[in-house]
Amino acid sequence: MNPPSAPGPATPWTREEIPEPLPPAAYGNMAIVLRAGLLAAMGLFVAGLSLFFLEHPGEDLARLDSVPYFTRYLDPRVLFPALAAARPGAVLTLGMLVLVATPMARVATGIYYFHRHEEGEMTVVTATVLALLLLGTLVLGSYLAHLG
Amino acid sequence: MALPETLLLLLLIAIGAGFLGSLAGLGGGVIIVPILIVLFHVPFVLAVGASAISVLATSTTAGSAYVHDHLTDLRIGMFLEIATVPGALIGASLTIYLSKAGLDPYLLVALGGILLLTIPGSLLGHHDEIPQGVVPDARSRRLRLGGAYLDRRLRREVPYMAARTDPALGVMFGAGLVAGMFGIGSGVLKVLALDGALKLPMKVSTATSNFMIGVTAAAGAGVLLAAGYMNPVIAAPVALGTMAGAYVGSRILPGLSNRLVRYLFLILMGALAIELILRGLGLQ
Incomplete structure (x- = not known):
């Protein structure tokens, strides 16, 4: 068994310690993920707001603050039929979900490339970040929604 | 209306806000929450949610360009997200909890204080463009938290x-906490960790900070969205507007001296911060 690694010497580093960069495809694909997610979210925002104006021309912003109008669309059983019916709240909520999911998709892309690059520790670090992001959205947020 | x-x-x-924030190099997020509260009377937690979405959209726009230029250090960014993401999750949860407990006035005072504290940090410049003697x-x-990039101005590869x-992780946790609580990018704190503790080259530090702002904002926004504290009718135009303003600002930035804009932006931010504190203390 290898002995536990000793602390690194406090000396300036050498060029050999610099890791090989991830392949250019990793950066290219991450940029594509970001742009695709952003464009999709912005398109959904514009479409959703346009539909909202058509359906609620006299709505008061203050009323929307106090009514959990959009929360119901977080349930996929409500979201997808509402999207099929072009409900503005559903379209806007999907835009928010896409925007929040975009950095998560980039992190997932990072896991793939660190794994392919055989960087075990960085794969674990990146997977932990993704797990925390998903935990926050899927578990913590739902728990707080039901907190009295 | x-x-x-x-x-x-x-x-x-x-x-x-996006335009001025981009010219000032601070992002529009820092003034979106106070504007929504002061001018539009949006409840604190919904203003934080809308701002988090706008920070997410703006950083994603810039992030795609930085990633494409290979300036973002994915290793260092992912490593530090281990600290910022839990910070943001706790921060967003705290805001929801305190808001439910009717403690919005304390949140207003805290945000005002954070914004005022940001001002001196924003006036400090980055450290040396390429730090020497890093241990x-x-x-x-x-x-192996390092890398190399091709510096076009210096016309050579810069390894780092x-x-x-340890101090970088500590500061990053704080940056995540502030970002999650108040829906701001907290780029000043992130740059403090990347520049001050990790001693990264300026270009890498800026690009990696932007990458991290997006992931941290997603953590906070995800909690607020899932908990029902996100109003898309408010958040969508804010996100579209700040993103468009930031895009235009970044296009004309190279032709402008941004020192005056930065000072004006900081004065506006300071005035909004004082307004928040006065409201929180019941003096407004």
Whole structure:
């Protein structure tokens, strides 16, 4: 068994310690993920707001603050039929979900490339970040929604 | 005011915030929450949610360009997200909890204080463009937290390694907490960790900070969205406006001297911060 690694010497580093960069495809694909997610979210925002104006021309912003109008669309059983019916709240909520999911998709892309690059520790670090992001959205947020 | 006019005004103000924020190098997020609260009377937690979405959209726009230029250090960014993401999750949860407990006035005072504290940090410049004599700690060496990029101005490859990871993780947790609580990018704190503790080259530090702002904002926004504290009718025009303003600002930035804009932006931010504190203390 290898002995536990000793602390690194406090000396300036050498060029050999610099890791090989991830392949250019990793950066290219991450940029594509970001742009695709952003464009999709912005398109959904514009479409959703346009539909909202058509359906609620006299709505008061203050009323929307106090009514959990959009929360119901977080349930996929409500979201997808509402999207099929072009409900503005559903379209806007999907835009928010896409925007929040975009950095998560980039992190997932990072896991793939660190794994392919055989960087075990960085794969674990990146997977932990993704797990925390998903935990926050899927578990913590739902728990707080039901907190009295 | 009817909703279409209100949202059009919101869109125009968000464009202005994104534009000025981009020219000032601070992002529009720092003034979106106070504007929503002061001008539009949006409840604190919904203003934080809308701002988090706008920070997410703006950083994603810039992030795609930085990633494409290979300036973002994915290793260092992912490593530090281990600290910022839990910070943001706790921060967003705290805001929801305190808001439910009717403690919005304390949140207003806290945000005002944070914004005022940001001002001196924003006036400080980055450290040397390429730090010399960097000594990586044991963790930096083990995880190989370093890289190299091609500097077009210097016309050479610049290799670098991260220095002190413990203080960087501590500052990043704080940056995540502030970002999650108040829906701001907290780029000043992130740059403090990347520049001050890790001693990264300026270009890498800026690009990696932007990458991290997006992931951290997603953590906070995800909690707020899932908990039902996100109103898309407010958040969508704010996101569209700040993103459009930031895009235009970044296009004309190279032709402008941005020192004056930065000072004006900081004065506006300071005035909004004082307004928040006065409101929180019941003096407004």
